[in-house]
Amino acid sequence: MISLANIQAVLQNKFSYYKSLESTLQARFIFRVKEFTRTREFIGMDLALNEDTKILIAASAIQLTLGLNSIGFDRFSKILVYPKEYYNRMRRQYHKGEVNPAAGYIVFSLESFKEGYRAPDDKINLGL
Secondary structure (H helix, E strand, O other): OOHHHHHHHHHHHOOHHOOOOOOHHHHHHHHHHHHHHHOOOOEEEOOOHHHHHHHHEEEEEEHHHOOOOOOOOOOOOEEEEEEEEEOOOOOOEOOOOOOOOOOOEEEEEEEHHHHHHHOOOOOOOOOO
């Protein structure tokens, strides 16, 4: 289980949205990130996922729902993460990311996810 201290450290050092929040919202954000990581299975597809990566993935989800009464994403129990774009056999094409509510999956490329945070002002972010 990921500790609250580690969540706070990663967010403070690597997630600019978190740093822009007032302290009461930061506390709520941390709690929600912890809950998101606790209630979802993170599956690395041909890669090992470390805690920092799980925290940043969860933080992108929580950024979308922070103003709502609940975390949301109830339909999604598994987060599948590929190192790069991956081939979707059903669609017969490469994807950077997708969701499958029927199967309960959120799927994306870690490379594309990270790319979205390298240029925060370009309005292209797979995590959001």
